[in-house]
Structures are given as structure tokens and as C-alpha cells.
Amino acid sequence: MSLLEVTSVSKSYAEAAVLHDVSFRADEGEIVSLLGPSGCGKTTLLRIIAGLETADSGQVTFDGRVVDGVPAHRRGFGLMFQDYALFPHRDVVANVAFGLRMQDLPRAQVGARVVEMLALVGLAGYERRRVYDLSGGEQQRVALARSLAPGPRLLMLDEPLGSLDRALREDLMNELRAILNGVGLTAVYVTHDQQEAFAVADRVIIMNRGRIVQQGTPQAVYRQPASPWVARFLGLGNLIPGRVAALEPPRVDTALGLFVLGEAHNLDVGREVTVLVRPNAARPTNNDTSEEDVVLEGKVHDCSFRGGHCRLVVKHESGLNLSFDLPSGVEPLPQPGETITLALRLESMSLLVEDAGPSGGQLV
Amino acid sequence: MLAIRKGTSTRPGGSRAAARLVYLFPLAFLGLFFFYPLAKIFGLSLAPEGRLNLEPFRTLFTDPYYARLLAFTAGQALLSTFLTLLVGMPAAHVFARYEFRGKSLLRALTTIPFVMPTIVVAAAFTAFLGPQGHLNTWLISAFGLDAPPVRLQHTLALVLVAHVFFNTAIIVRLVGGFWANLDPQVEEAARVLGAGRWRTFREVTLPILTPAIVAASLLVFLFCFTSFGIMLILGGPRLATIEVEIYRQAIPFFNLPLAAALALVQMVFTFGIMVVYTRIQARSAVPLNLRPREATQHRPATWGARLVVWASVGGLMILLLAPLLALVDRSVSLGGEYTLRYYQALFTNPTQSFFYVPPAVAIRNSVLVAGGTVVFSLFIGLISAYLLMGPPGPVKGVLDPLFMLPLGTSAVTLGLGFIIALDHPPLNLRASPWLLPLAHTLVAFPFVVRSLLPVLRGMNPRWREAAGVMGASPARVMREIDLPVIARALLVGAVFAFTVSVGEFGATLLIARPSFPTMPVVIYRLLGAQGSLNQGQGLAMSTLLMIVSAIGFILIERFRVGEVGEF
Numbered sequence: 001m002s003l004l005e006v007t008s009v010s011k012s013y014a015e016a017a018v019l020h021d022v023s024f025r026a027d028e029g030e031i032v033s034l035l036g037p038s039g040c041g042k043t044t045l046l047r048i049i050a051g052l053e054t055a056d057s058g059q060v061t062f063d064g065r066v067v068d069g070v071p072a073h074r075r076g077f078g079l080m081f082q083d084y085a086l087f088p089h090r091d092v093v094a095n096v097a098f099g100l101r102m103q104d105l106p107r108a109q110v111g112a113r114v115v116e117m118l119a120l121v122g123l124a125g126y127e128r129r130r131v132y133d134l135s136g137g138e139q140q141r142v143a144l145a146r147s148l149a150p151g152p153r154l155l156m157l158d159e160p161l162g163s164l165d166r167a168l169r170e171d172l173m174n175e176l177r178a179i180l181n182g183v184g185l186t187a188v189y190v191t192h193d194q195q196e197a198f199a200v201a202d203r204v205i206i207m208n209r210g211r212i213v214q215q216g217t218p219q220a221v222y223r224q225p226a227s228p229w230v231a232r233f234l235g236l237g238n239l240i241p242g243r244v245a246a247l248e249p250p251r252v253d254t255a256l257g258l259f260v261l262g263e264a265h266n267l268d269v270g271r272e273v274t275v276l277v278r279p280n281a282a283r284p285t286n287n288d289t290s291e292e293d294v295v296l297e298g299k300v301h302d303c304s305f306r307g308g309h310c311r312l313v314v315k316h317e318s319g320l321n322l323s324f325d326l327p328s329g330v331e332p333l334p335q336p337g338e339t340i341t342l343a344l345r346l347e348s349m350s351l352l353v354e355d356a357g358p359s360g361g362q363l364v
Numbered sequence: 365m366l367a368i369r370k371g372t373s374t375r376p377g378g379s380r381a382a383a384r385l386v387y388l389f390p391l392a393f394l395g396l397f398f399f400y401p402l403a404k405i406f407g408l409s410l411a412p413e414g415r416l417n418l419e420p421f422r423t424l425f426t427d428p429y430y431a432r433l434l435a436f437t438a439g440q441a442l443l444s445t446f447l448t449l450l451v452g453m454p455a456a457h458v459f460a461r462y463e464f465r466g467k468s469l470l471r472a473l474t475t476i477p478f479v480m481p482t483i484v485v486a487a488a489f490t491a492f493l494g495p496q497g498h499l500n501t502w503l504i505s506a507f508g509l510d511a512p513p514v515r516l517q518h519t520l521a522l523v524l525v526a527h528v529f530f531n532t533a534i535i536v537r538l539v540g541g542f543w544a545n546l547d548p549q550v551e552e553a554a555r556v557l558g559a560g561r562w563r564t565f566r567e568v569t570l571p572i573l574t575p576a577i578v579a580a581s582l583l584v585f586l587f588c589f590t591s592f593g594i595m596l597i598l599g600g601p602r603l604a605t606i607e608v609e610i611y612r613q614a615i616p617f618f619n620l621p622l623a624a625a626l627a628l629v630q631m632v633f634t635f636g637i638m639v640v641y642t643r644i645q646a647r648s649a650v651p652l653n654l655r656p657r658e659a660t661q662h663r664p665a666t667w668g669a670r671l672v673v674w675a676s677v678g679g680l681m682i683l684l685l686a687p688l689l690a691l692v693d694r695s696v697s698l699g700g701e702y703t704l705r706y707y708q709a710l711f712t713n714p715t716q717s718f719f720y721v722p723p724a725v726a727i728r729n730s731v732l733v734a735g736g737t738v739v740f741s742l743f744i745g746l747i748s749a750y751l752l753m754g755p756p757g758p759v760k761g762v763l764d765p766l767f768m769l770p771l772g773t774s775a776v777t778l779g780l781g782f783i784i785a786l787d788h789p790p791l792n793l794r795a796s797p798w799l800l801p802l803a804h805t806l807v808a809f810p811f812v813v814r815s816l817l818p819v820l821r822g823m824n825p826r827w828r829e830a831a832g833v834m835g836a837s838p839a840r841v842m843r844e845i846d847l848p849v850i851a852r853a854l855l856v857g858a859v860f861a862f863t864v865s866v867g868e869f870g871a872t873l874l875i876a877r878p879s880f881p882t883m884p885v886v887i888y889r890l891l892g893a894q895g896s897l898n899q900g901q902g903l904a905m906s907t908l909l910m911i912v913s914a915i916g917f918i919l920i921e922r923f924r925v926g927e928v929g930e931f
Contacts, residue, residue: 051832052829052833073840077833081829085830087831
């Protein structure tokens with residue numbers, strides 16, 4: 001049985017639905033990420049689990065018990081807030097010790113645990129510092145130590161790296177994952193950044209407009225996005241509309257030509273589908289294409305050097321713009337205006353079928 | 365750990381309903397001690413014997429005495445406002461545009477008169493400009509005169525000077541505060557386009573400042589319109605505002621219906637002014653490019669600029685500090701020597717009958733009343749502030765001005781309401797020791813609300829949630845998070861309440877029992893009595909009251925968060 005079970009939770013504010021029939025589970029020791037653009041309802045969902053908001057309908061179960069009526073301070077969960085919400089009138093030690101004092105632990109035990117936590121997040125020596133004198137990264141560590149100190153069985157993190165700059169985020173992302181895995185607790189991690197979710201989570205739950213649109217391991221989600229919207233949200237922008245032309249083997253007719261795809265789907269001939277072409281699918285070709293490749297001819301719109309790779313934007317005569325990452329070994333770089341022929345690898349493509357369910361119409 | 369009992373869990377909805385009940389306290393308090401007495405004033409003025417009888421109003425509208433009274437009240441208020449602007453504007457400009465040594469101290473000093481009880485100001489001006497005051501003594505000895513040359517006792521001029529003394533702080537704070545954030549580039553643009561210094565001021569600066577000037581002027585006008593202590597003591601028997609007349613009708617003549625009718629007329633005027641003031645306040649929020657003060661101020665560079673700075677600030681300081689210093693000096697000097705005789709005399713009761721008790725007992729009374737006021741004000745003010753804390757809504761839009769209403773009602777009217785409404789059943793508090801603290805709380809608790817609100821609004825709601833998630837119960841959150849954060853604001857509110865109560869004169873004069881006088885009441889009696897010992901004791905008592913107020917002022921300046929003196 002799962003440690004945390006969220007069942008059919010719905011919530012509206014002033015007639016506007018924020019969460020619509022949301023269900024998911026988290027197993028003991030699992031790090032689950034709620035991933036979605038801002039305003040998708042992920043923070044509200046987190047606050048409902050924490051007991052800071054009440055759901056209009058649905059149920060939250062923890063360790064086999066319904067916790068809906070339990071006020072936040074009796075749930076024994078940990079929550080790390082987006083802006084950290086450190087107590088400005090307390091120093092670092094007093095912030096970290098707060099939750100322990102609420103459990104009425106003996107003073108010596110509290111002190112020992114605080115020392116342990118500060119060492120864990122790398123803040124030994126910061127004991128008497130005032131929290132508003134700390135840098136963003138240091139505040140983030142204090143907040144993490146504070147939410148970990150009482151030893152919660154479930155830790156929730158709301159955009160914990162959201163207010164840090166990119167370089168610091170990269171460092172702390174890895175550190176955070178190491179700490180969470182080291183402690184081995186169950187965590188729900190809310191973020192709008194797919195890289196962060198992929199790096200930290202065992203399983204990601206993608207949300208849009210108050211609904212869960214896909215869940216799975218980071219690899220599975222990236223390999224097979226459930227819809228064009230998910231693909232675009234994950235930064236996979238080469239989406240080519242098409243129509244199923246034949247079934248055995250599946251062939252899709254698109255503006256770029258006929259795609260022969262190896263995957264089997266429950267499809268009908270004539271069904272509208274989308275072909276996702278990953279940025280790494282292309283290589284320049286000099287008439288040496290293999291049979292499985294799709295050959296794409298187009299005009300170079302832009303080509304920019306990005307270090308490890310070159311970002312190439314190709315305009316097809318149908319008007320479609322496609323972006324590819326070419327290995328930077330390619331010399332010379334294609335120039336804008338040139339005509340270029342690319343071979344697209346079949347294994348870097350996926351077939352996306354628009355979900356015909358109630359949310360289908362909303363997915364752009 | 366999880367303590368889950370199905371069905372018996374404390375749902376947030378349940379505790380919220382209980383919390384709502386607490387919010388009834390301030391509303392019940394206002395209803396009982398503000399609106400009910402006000403309604404009684406209404407009733408008594410319109411139906412003195414229980415039947416509709418417009419006799420009091422007929423007197424008001426037919427007797428030319430009352431037409432003159434209204435004209436004089438408005439006229440002197442207008443004149444006072446004009447003079448206050450004349451004194452306050454240069455200082456506002458200097459404080460807004462120049463950076464100079466000791467500026468923050470000097471700026472704080474300008475606020476001192478504002479926290480001084482009217483009775484102290486009246487005593488101070490008697491000591492400074494009275495027949496035996498400093499100015500006359502000095503002129504007599506300097507020019508060998510026989511009689512005091514400056515005869516301001518019981519003249520309008522003396523009243524006007526005192527009004528200017530009192531209200532300059534409002535102009536300096538309100539107009540100067542707005543001016544300080546005004547982008548100087550607007551003025552520079554006008555200069556570049558060819559406007560001279562004066563033209564720039566007239567066509568650019570002044571129009572932008574106008575809403576702030578009008579709002580501040582209305583406030584000054586309102587205070588002078590309802591001037592009581594100054595007019596009663598410095599104006600003497602021949603000068604009276606409506607406020608003074610209400611007191612005279614109510615206490616010496618005991619014509620309560622006429623007093624009530626006068627109070628009603630005055631209220632119509634004051635509330636009218638308040639409505640205009642709030643409108644202008646709301647409209648003065650024009651989309652200006654306001655700049656941080658550091659960017660708008662510079663040191664006076666030329667000798668001319670230095671002269672302007674020192675003349676206006678120096679002049680202001682003389683006006684503000686000289687009377688107070690004169691008061692202290694007069695209270696310790698007797699026949700050219702320094703002595704504490706007046707202070708010692710406060711603890712005796714030589715005439716045995718006239719004052720009922722030694723004057724020093726009034727100090728104890730004042731402290732007791734102020735203590736009660738602090739407790740009531742913190743209780744009511746704290747709940748009110750929590751009620752007003754959240755995001756603005758229709759309910760708060762009504763409640764916010766409602767809680768400020770007692771401040772806009774004249775003190776004598778409040779006292780009159782207490783006399784009329786609370787001296788017979790169902791609420792007979794005439795002899796209750798709680799009457800004065802309750803009356804003072806009406807005027808004091810809005811200050812508590814105003815000091816708490818910015819802090820409460822500045823609190824991150826996540827702090828409470830974070831504490832809750834970590835296991836702190838609502839009561840514990842209150843103790844561990846709210847209380848430490850608002851402690852300073854609470855202290856400021858308490859000091860405000862104490863200072864307001866100790867100095868309150870108008871309402872106190874009406875409702876204090878003769879055997880239980882507070883410091884302002886005793887000062888009033890002493891200054892009104894004959895003999896230099898009585899006068900000296902009055903000045904000594906005034907000095908003590910001034911020191912208490914000054915300490916309160918220092919504490920407020922030291923501990924306040926943001927601008928609590930906002931109106």
C-alpha cells in the first residue's frame with residue numbers, strides 16, 4: 001500500500017476550478033514531483049496535503065488513515081515553503097529547533113538534533129546568524145534543515161529552488177537529491193522546472209489546469225509524452241501534425257512526407273496524430289541515408305553555436321520550423337539561407353495521439 | 365505524531381466560528397460607548413422631554429449669539445490654518461529637499477507639540493507670553509518699562525499662536541513627507557524649459573503638492589475648529605468655539621438639551637470636513653514617479669540655501685521649543701531664584717477645601733486611569749487590528765473608517781455623550797471608576813490599531829503556516845510567531861494609549877468626578893485660580909505632564925515601525 005494516497009481531490013476558488021478530480025500516490029521512500037506551469041494547481045494540491053487548505057471534495061490518506069479533518073499542526077508532515085518563510089525574529093538555531101520544541105523534546109536532544117541538521121545541510125558555524133543576513137542559498141539550507149529536523153515521514157517542498165539564480169540552482173539541485181536520498185524519506189516536490197523535476201524525482205506527475213495529464217518515471221515521460229502539450233512543456237517543440245495512412249506497419253502522412261513508425265498503437269486509419277521529432281534526431285546527410293531514415297530538405301533559418309552542440313533551425317517549404325541539435329563536430333557550420341538535407345532517425349521520433357478525454361480540447 | 369480521531373477532529377471551520385465571536389468585542393465596545401451615547405445626544409437635542417421639541421434648535425438658529433459663535437469658530441480655524449501653512453511650508457520644503465546635520469532629530473522634534481496635551485500647551489504659552497511670562501519680564505528689564513508691553517492674555521492672537529504651535533507638525537509631516545518623495549527631475553525639466561525658480565514652484569511643484577496641502581490644511585482646520593483646551597484657557601471668558609460652548613452649556617449652565625443640539629451642529633461640520641478629507645486623500649494618489657528620499661535630497665550648497673535652511677528650521681525650533689522651555693523655567697523659579705517650592709506644594713492641601721485633595725493625588729489618578737486605558741485599548745485594538753488585517757474587502761472598507769470615527773469626534777462631544785447616556789439605567793456608570801478609562805479608550809485604541817496594522821500586514825502568512833506544519837497549535841503560533849513579531853508595535857500602541865490618556869482634557873473635564881481629578885483637570889483648576897502659588901503649582905504640574913508626554917514621545921519614536929502617525 002502507498003504511504004500517501006490522494007483520491008479525487010477537487011478545489012475551486014470563487015467558482016474557478018483550481019483542482020479537478022486529482023488522484024495520485026506516493027510510496028514509502030519515493031520522491032514524487034508535481035510538475036506543471038505556474039497556476040496549474042500544484043501548490044494548492046500541496047497545501048491541501050499539508051492541511052493548510054481544505055479540499056472541496058476527495059480524500060487524502062496517509063499511512064492508511066484519512067487525514068482530511070486533521071489540522072496542519074497535528075499531521076506531522078514537513079513543508080518547505082517557496083519563499084522559505086524563515087522566522088525573522090529567530091536566529092538560525094531557533095528556526096531549526098522550532099519543530100523539535102513543538103514536540104516538547106528535552107533541551108539537550110533538541111540541541112543535538114539541530115547540530116546534526118546544520119551539519120547535514122553544510123551550515124555548521126552559522127548557529128547564531130540572523131536569518132535575514134543570510135544569502136539566498138544559505139536561507140534555502142536553513143529552510144531545508146528546519147523542515148527535516150522534526151523527522152517528518154512526509155516532506156513537501158514547494159519550488160524550493162525557485163528563488164535562486166541558475167548557477168546556484170544547479171549545485172543545490174544535486175545536493176538536495178543527495179540529502180533526500182540519504183535521509184530516505186518520502187517527498188512531494190513541486191516545481192515548474194522539468195530539469196529540476198527530472199534530476200530530483202523518482203516519478204513525475206505533470207499537471208495542467210488543475211488536472212494530472214501524465215505520470216511516470218522521468219525517462220518514461222520524456223520518451224513518450226502523453227500529448228503534444230506535455231511534449232511542448234518538456235521543451236520538445238518539433239511537433240508535426242499528420243494523419244494515419246496505414247496500420248501494418250503504421251505510417252503517418254505529414255507535410256514533411258510519409259513517416260513509417262515502428263511502434264504499434266491502437267489507431268484507426270484517418271486518425272489525426274502528431275509526430276514528435278526530438279532535437280537529437282537529425283544529422284547532415286550526403287545521400288547516405290539508410291532506409292529507416294526520413295529525409296528532410298529545408299532552408300537554414302538560423303544556426304548558433306552552443307558549445308557541446310549547434311542549435312539549427314530549419315524552415316521546411318510547408319512553413320514548419322524545426323529545431324535540431326547537431327554535434328558541434330560538423331564543419332563548416334551551415335549558413336542561413338543555405339539549403340540543407342537532414343536525415344532524421346526513426347528511434348528519435350514518437351507518435352503522439354491527442355487524448356480524446358474531457359481535457360483534450362484544452363491541450364494546445 | 366498523528367492524532368486522528370474521526371469526527372472529533374478540530375475542523376478549521378469550528379475554530380473560525382469561535383474566532384469570529386472575539387471580533388464582536390470591538391464592535392460591541394463601539395456600539396455601547398460610542399454609537400449609543402451619540403444616539404442619546406441625537407435624541408436629547410431633538411426631544412428633550414421625550415417628545416419632539418425643536419426648542420434647542422430654535423434657540424440656535426434665532427439667537428444671533430450662536431451665529432456669531434459659528435462664524436468665530438470657523439473664522440479662527442481658517443486663520444489658524446492659514447498661519448500654520450505660512451510657518452509650516454518653508455520647513456516642509458527644507459526637510460523635504462535638504463540634507464543637513466541633525467536633520468532626523470530636528471524633524472522628530474517638530475512632532476513634539478503634537479503629543480503635548482492641550483493643557484500643557486496652554487500652560488506653556490502662559491509661561492512664555494503671559495503678563496508674568498518670559499517675554500514680558502525680559503522686555504521690562506531690557507527697556508526699563510513699568511508694565512508688561514505684550515498684552516496677549518485672553519486675546520485671539522495668543523490662541524492663534526498656540527494653534528500654529530500645535531499644528532505645524534501636521535504640515536511638516538504630511539506635506540513634507542509627500543514632497544520628499546517627489547522626483548526633482550520634474551522641477552528640473554521645468555527649469556530647462558525656461559521657467560524661473562518662482563515660476564517652477566507656482567506652475568509645477570505647487571499643483572503637484574496641492575492635494576497634500578489641501579488634505580493637511582483640512583486636518584489642521586478640523587483640529588482648530590474643535591479647539592477646546594487652548595480656547596478655554598488662553599481665550600478667556602470672552603472667546604469661545606462651539607466646543608467650548610458645549611462644555612459651558614453642559615457643565616456650568618447644565619442645559620444639556622442645548623449642549624446636545626450644539627454638539628449635533630458641530631458634528632455635521634466635522635463629519636463633512638472628514639468626508640472631504642478622505643475623498644482628497646484617496647484622490648491625491650496620482651500616478652507620480654515617486655523616488656526614494658535619498659535621490660531627492662542634497663546638502664545646501666550655497667550661502668543662500670544655507671540661510672533658508674537655518675532660518676526656517678531655526679525659527680521653527682524657537683517657536684516650538686521656547687514655550688516648553690519657558691514652562692519648565694517658570695515652574696522652578698520664584699522671585700528670581702530657582703526653587704522646587706511649587707513641586708513641594710503639590711503634595712499639600714493648604715486651603716483644605718477648594719481642591720478636595722492634594723494636587724499630587726491627581727498624578728496617582730492619572731496613572732490609574734491611563735493604566736486602565738492601556739489594558740482596554742490593547743485588548744480592543746489588538747482584536748480590531750486582526751479584524752482589519754487581511755486583504756481589503758467590503759466589510760473592511762466599512763470597518764476601517766468606523767474604528768477611526770471616535771478620533772474624528774470632538775472630545776467634549778464624547779464626554780457629553782457619556783454624561784447623557786451612561787448615568788442612568790440600563791447603563792449607570794456615573795460613579796464607576798471605569799468611566800474615564802472607557803472614554804479614553806475610545807480615543808486611544810485607534811492609535812493601537814494604527815501601530816499594529818502595518819506590522820500585521822507585513823507579516824508573511826507563511827510564517828504562521830510553517831509553524832503550524834511543524835506542529836504548533838494555533839495558540840502556540842500566536843505565542844511563538846505573532847507575539848514576538850508584533851511586540852514592538854504593541855509596546856508603541858501601549859505608550860500611545862498611555863500618553864493619550866494622561867493628557868486627555870476635553871472629555872475628562874466633563875465626566876471626571878470632582879473628587880477624582882486627573883492631572884489635566886487639576887492644572888485647569890490651578891491655572892484658573894488666583895494667586896501665584898496656584899499658578900506656580902499649575903506650571904509645575906504641567907511640567908510633570910510634559911515630561912511624561914515627552915518620554916512617551918521618545919519611546920514611540922524609538923520603537924515604532926514605519927509611520928504610525930499616519931492619519
